[in-house]
Amino acid sequence: MASAQNGLTRIETHGGKKKHENGVCHDDSSAPVRAQTIDELHSLQRKRSAPTTPIKDGAASPFAAALSEEERQRQQLQSISASLASLTRETGPKVVRGDPARKGEAAAKGAPSPHAQHHHHHHHLVTPTISVSDSSLKFTHVLYNLSPAELYEQAIKYEKGSFITSSGALATLSGAKTGRSPRDKRVVKDEAAAQELWWGKGSPNIEMDEHTFLTNRERAVDYLNSLDKVFVNDQFLNWDTENRIKVRIISARAYHSLFMHNMCIRPTEEELESFGTPDFTIYNAGQFPCNRYTHYMTSSTSVDINLARREMVILGTQYAGEMKKGLFGVMHYLMPRRGILSLHSGCNMGKQGDVALFFGLSGTGKTTLSTDHNRLLIGDDEHCWSDSGVSNIEGGCYAKCIDLSREKEPDIWNAIKFGTVLENVVFDEHTREVDYTDKSVTENTRAAYPIEYIPNAKIPCVGPHPTNVILLACDAFGVLPPVSKLNLAQTMYHFISGYTALVAGTEDGIKEPQATFSACFGAAFIMLHPTKYAAMLAEKMQKYGATGWLVNTGWSGGRYGVGKRIKLPYTRKIIDAIHSGELLTANYKKTEVFGLEIPTEIDGVPSEILDPINTWTDKGAYKETLLKLAGLFKKNFEVFANYKIGGDGSLTEEILAAGPNF
Template structure:
């Protein structure tokens, strides 16, 4: 199939009598129920299950190797190449498949709240609930914007179309394929809605740097005086909890761009984990799950239709999707100035990283590239002790370009805007997991508040001898002895051994970055 026939084939699909374009939330909710794709919960949300796949399928994700991508993409186990021929053949099969469905749903919207840098997109779905998900996750156009909307990227999701690896050239029945020349994401064989969201994030991670914009996997909020904060962190580090501050307005909870004008949210909604969710712990998320929201793989009582957020029968990865406007304390539109403070969150189960440390630019780039946290004993089969986990730039599955390009952009922006960077450990103190205790949340909140208010910019610090980190000697609201990890351990030799063990893991992980300037590794990392 040549490149000319691809848009013609798509146009033919979009003009079909079975296509439903830009249905409202009530219309989509009705479709979900009438088509028996999901059920209504007691709060008015719809709940759907995703069958075999309850999370992303990274081994089935590909980027088409094309003239424009061949020398730009960081090819490997994350960015797996696939041929134009494989993509074209699957594309034609998927469009033929959708043409034969009774109904196909189309959402038109945007990725990127800053109108100067937003990407017009359309999402074509086999399922109504996936289209409702897209409606809530991306930025919804006004009626006027819809009249002049021309999609520059298309996501096509057909969960019930399964590839034949022997014929189609995929690794399994599932495929998530991005073609940057065809401006298309093709998804099949999986019902997990997160693939739709994350595929567009991957697209933005490729496109935005070409315009001098740093894409970031982080949450962001703004204070009463307009000061902006970014929170990076992997699952379990407290990113959502700590960025939800009643005294600060939320810009976004997961994906942002940092442009020459400041920070903007890439999305129009939130995709929150809701395992063990309670109103007491996460009131914003709990109260946002109402009519129009989408629950994914949450177990619902068959009679009362009340969600049991503690039930992990289907998966630990239960999710809720809802628009940002379901939260009261937000910035609307989701745009703000340049970040004053950047926080890297880690949950160190080794119990040796300080609860807060000030980072130089070199240290910031080192820890950004490292993206460290811990997996805990019992979280996965076979894990009996804490394990160090590194996810480059706190989002390695979604980075098409070499990681060093994102880190270099971050370093330049830190310099340009004099942003203060802090490493905050929400993990263990007084010993490793199983011996020590989890850092008290009020202490962490006090440390972050002091960082955001500039109280730590000029305080006296002490240098950690193993990690080279500058630790404040005093933080309002936090006992001094908590701030230095070595002073919280009863057995100093055990502390030193565990700290050196983690430091060696950092150094071993960093070997994969071949072209990092020497001063980043020398000044940023643990002391050799």
């Protein structure tokens, strides 16, 4: 290997095969990089994206209506500029595409600069007229439908509290609010809304007038336009393509953009090409508070919906769930007008095509129980039931993460990877391993991931008419049976009641489990009177022969503090028995007070837990607690007693009689 030269030993790195000429030393044997400068090298690294609009055979048919990529981008910017326009000023805003931090970068490549357009715009700055304000001098950069990788970089560079966890998820903080703010959700009460929507006691719709909405809208728009850049997502809701809604989300944080990227349906390039004007627009200025001097504002948070304008404004909360559930509210208005029932439910399908719906309030198990390794996941939280079957409204799932374990919820665990947003979790600062038991930031820690991260997701997320309708209640009193079979009237009674013991955290300000009634298992999201949805559900269940079930995923062996939450594996066995049809043919007995039909045996579940009285050591306390809960049900239902459900007065009577009797 070494040869003697001038008496010194020379080390050769090429095994002596290659001769060095002129004594020049080469660092490497491979071909040199094809760049003269570092900038050029960097410009080589990124290939220009294929245009979002595939150029359709332009040469072959010169008269085709296909737009050039440039023209399409111009129209897109014009549409976004229209979205962001002030309602009081004639000019502005000036929007340009791209990341302000990457100005001029593309020049080295010699390719046509994607910023050419923006240099052109800046040209106007040289000759401003005296009357323009400072705000009309600036440009707002639009980061349009960025990819998860791009959004990661934006979050990590610019948003404090954003980190990559050991599994690749993006951990972030939602700020001071770690749950929704239902007391700050307002809906514009114009003439039509006054007629159509549910107002008054029990309604989630707190009124505001059009003028106040516009004041808040202007505040949000001005805030967004004052920024260097905003994120814009154009996406869809509802996998039923005939009833699909186009939504645009304008936000200030990469966190919000990635969250909605995951939660809404992601358009294909072709679909984006013909996106046009959105059906609904969200202005998320969550970092900026509302003005307490503004009429109706009772805090610095306001989430405002204007159905006529098809707009939502968010001020004073960065909790991303507001966007998800705000749009759900809009669907609860739009869909019933088309005879389609919108549902706060999870949904999955067996290999035989049997569909189950899982209703329940926050934390009762919709996501956990619809994510089932033996079944196809249609969706975890928001669905539509139309004449052609069920469809998921969303393109992603939003799982609670507190105490998440790989063993108990493997599919959710594995979905927490690159692309997933992890809200408000605590992790090791070095290893970046998440500690799912840590509640330091909040109990309502969450993961938002695209539905295809669940291996057995059913894509497209649609299915036939449901066979089983499972009502989940997390009963902190520990007196409801783990499972009961319901007749139609009972199903309606419990659907309208919407009982659970709210699990801490999802709604801002609630710290401990407490009994809650929320009509249709989602009173916070419905827009019409609960009986409207109930009538539709009764009609559909009857028409398609679905069976109702009440499943208690809450306490057994005593109330909260004494007993324990029913073990998840037992609940899964119960759900399996519903899916398989085993429970349809089981032996039943009827409980006192609630009059519920409970099975005496289920494969894999200890029989003694099926009747809760067996699990309580203090039988007197059981009876007392049972009557207490029954009393709460009765009192809650009083407000519904005067309403007729559907066209049939007899169903109303039956439903009233289907409640507790004591």
